[in-house]
Amino acid sequence: MKKNLLVVALIGAGMMLASCGGNTTSGFDTSKNISLYSREAGSGTRECFFEGIGYSDVAKEDLWNEGVNPAKPTSNADMMSKIAADEYGIGYCSLDGLEGNTDVKALTFKGVEASTKTVVDGSYELNRNFNYVIRDYSADTSADAQNRSDVAHAFLEFMETSEGKNAIQSAGGILESTASSSTLDDLIAKYPVLSGSETVEIRTCGSTSVEKVVTALIDKFLGAIPNKNITIPMNQTGSGDAVPGVTEGKNGVISDLGFLSREIKDDELALLSENNVHGIMCKDAVVAIVNAQNTAISDATPETLASIYKGEITTWAELAE
Amino acid sequence: MENQLSRNKLDNKNKRKIVGDKILHAILFFLLLLASSIIIISVVFIIIKGVQPFIYNYGTDGEILKQDIIAFFTSSRWTYNGMGGVPFLVLTTLYVVLLSLIISVPTSIFAALFIAKIAPKGLSLVIRSAVDLLASIPSVIFGLFGMGIICPMVREIAEAFGTQTYGGSSILSAAIVIAIMSIPTITTLSISAINAVPQSQINGSLALGASKAQTNLKVILKGAKSGIFAGIILGIGRALGEATAIQMVIGNTSEGSGFYNIFMPGSTIASSMLSGIGEASGLGYDVRFSLGIVLMLIIIITNLILNAIKNYNKDKQKNGLIKRFLDHFRKVNDYVQK
Known part of the structure; x- marks a missing residue:
């Protein structure tokens, strides 16, 4: 009984080993x-x-x-x-x-x-194309809205700087245009909120495919600016949520930045005002x-x-x- | 007087003990409520979410988009656009579990017999702890093992049979991975069942001249039958609900008319729920809860059927005993009357 079991076990182990090593190149059979x-x-x-x-x-x-x-x-x-x-x-x-x-x-x-x-x-x-679209802040004159508008616009301009472009490339994005001449220091000078201490939260929405690129950008951006009270939580669900997300909002929350892994459709363009800046972030x-x-x-x-x-x-x- | 005092003391002590008991009861009852309410809440939540796709309209711009209820029960293709059907998912799930049982049940039972009765003590201890360890390994590890070892193996087997597989991603691979995952469960419970067989029965069998092998197979396994069956039920439970490991090796197709071909890729209910959930939204997300309802139903029905079979076997044994007893009684009666 014992011997038989041992033999069976050995045969089984042998078969497994044989099949492990068997990555044979038998030629391509059309x-x-x-x-x-x-x-x-x-x-x-x-x-x-x-x-x-x-x-x-x-x-x-x-x-x-x-x-x-x-x-x-x-x-x-x-x-x-x-x-x-x-x-x-x-x-x-x-x-x-x-x-x-x-x-x-x-x-x-x-x-x-x-x-x-x-x-x-x-x-x-x-x-x-990976596209972006930004919320229209012109109707809201509160200080918070102004801060969020500044941070969101600063983020878009950061995408064009050489630091931003490096972040995009490191995450696998393909860039068409060359970096703008402005640097991160120029941005910090242009938008005082970046060096202040106000608590500002801007939200992203839209495509999940851009997640890697946008995460790389956010990490670089938040790491470089002096104001550590700025946060950018991401809520990526799909390209279809980008334009509705920054216009009428989803579940009562209007996002600040929307991303699409495709072109913005005509009926989506109709929802956007001229203040909803949109453009190409990178290509894939x-x-x-x-x-x-x-x-x-x-x-x-x-x-x-x-x-x-x-x-x-x-x-x-x-x-x- | 002194007596009275000590009695009071005793009463107080007893009262304190009683209060302590009551507090413990309350805490345990609260924990019981907590545990059962978690189960009830999650089941109710899944049912509510899972019914939504059939009722609400997920379409935008005036389009109508909901899960078609007739298609859900008849279509042989699983999609997320409201026209998907579950029948083939159900069949594939049961098929994979059945195939896995063909592999896991004999392996586990004989492994358990070997560990409990045949192996020398040291060896049996080592194997037993290995089996226990195997039971606690997370399923994603089995999935990786399946992708790296089982799939190439199945590809070779398919080549030997002259058919093609999708690089080994197939129903057979899923069944093998599931079998490996349920073997520890079935083995552990079978060992306990085998150990519970009374030594007197074994001794009796040996004394009657049966060989050790005959005793092992005919007396011990028969005596441990119901315990082994309980192990199989648990193993099936684990196999039915497994998603991660299956999704990694089964290939995830959307059409299942050819599910009986073990070398072709397929999809089970749980793997369809998991596959692509990261990109899902709206109807595509909520309809996974409807799949969840179907899966829960299948698990409940399978368990009911298996328990019925178990009880039927028991009843049969009992009936047999009563019948034998009555027969015996009749014989005695006849003898006395003579």
Whole structure:
């Protein structure tokens, strides 16, 4: 009895070990099915990708065609590790974080490789703007509103300084314009509240995709100004909440700064007054990725990507035809 | 006089004791209320939140956006736009749990038998503490283990079978991870059940000439049946509600018509609740509470069914005893009448 159990245990352990070491490179078999990966519904990366390849039916919801059933990694990093583990997978992720990853292969889009340079000069088309919009303070003349207006405007101007641009870049944002000539000292001189001791709280709202960039900016900004009573709590829920958040407010709270990981729509623009300053904070690129061993594809057109995700092309061999 | 005094003293002492008892009772009762009210409040909260998507309109600009109640019970696709359906999520959840039981139940029972009866004392102590340790490891660790070890393993198995998986993210991986997670629970309870089998029964079996293996399998396991069953019920509870680890290895798809293929990715109720919750708002957020209601219902129904099976087995045993007793009585009666 004991001996038998021992033998069984040994065989089991052996099998596990064998499968651990077995990361064999058996060559790429084009007759295999393409396994599809997509981010979950509600992801800004997903919206940008499917709008960019012209298949907007599935940009926001899982309304896939019959027989199409992508697996859904839950983050950029998860997407990359799933594609790294699946030789026959295809997916997409934000350009940020893709650098130095040798397990996945980034596809060029219409022949253009995704990089900071190609995004800035506009030749890489699969990109999106991170936009901001600010609250209109003109109706409220109280001292508190004046302080908040000053801090919010100072924050926007800080985004344009070289310190601000560094913070954006360190968080993976791609910058189009060069830094303004003003420095943080100029800002502190321009807005006395930054060096005072008033307690001021300004709130942010809108997209969750900008969270990393905005957090980096806030940390840099609050760390650099002398007034330590200024706080900037974040409440990111989604791009759709940015414009309503700074105009009529959400749950009775009007936010001071709204962020969107897409363009401001026309009906949203209609809600804004001329005092609701808005503009582009930075850019982000979305890249289609496949496993590093994939030899069937290296460049993607919107049409091929769309027909892969529509289920019209199901094997890698069909793609080559 | 002296007697009277000492009696008073005694009374006072007793009174103080009684007051102390009463205070302790009050504190315990308060704690009981606190504990049960937390359960009741959270259940009521989930139910209220979960019913909202069917009633309120989440649409802006005059659009109507609410969870379609017919689609909720019929659609084979889970989406967050109000047209999603749960049937396949329910089926996949039960399927994953069933697959995991196929792996975990025999493993746990025989491991428990080995630890309790066969292994030398030192070894059994070491294994036992390892099993206890395994029970307290958080599920995200099992999820990482699943992603790093189980998924590649399943990919190799699928390749051996000539099919493709999504890099190993599949229903089989989820079942294996869940099995590993429920093994400690089932094993621990099975050990207690096996230890509770009376030594006299074991001795009796051995004295009748049964071998050790026969005794282990036929006497001890049979005697420990109901305790082992209780362990399985707890294991199923853990498996049904697991979200983090499953979400990391199952692949999270939205369509489940092919859920029976163990090498394909899928989604369980709990993993759908968790997946993408960071980006969710409005209907997409509240409808997860509706999933929560479904999950609670499934857990309650499964537990009721399992308890019914347990009681049925017990009744059968009892009936058998009574019948045997009556048979015996009849025989004695017949003998006396002769």
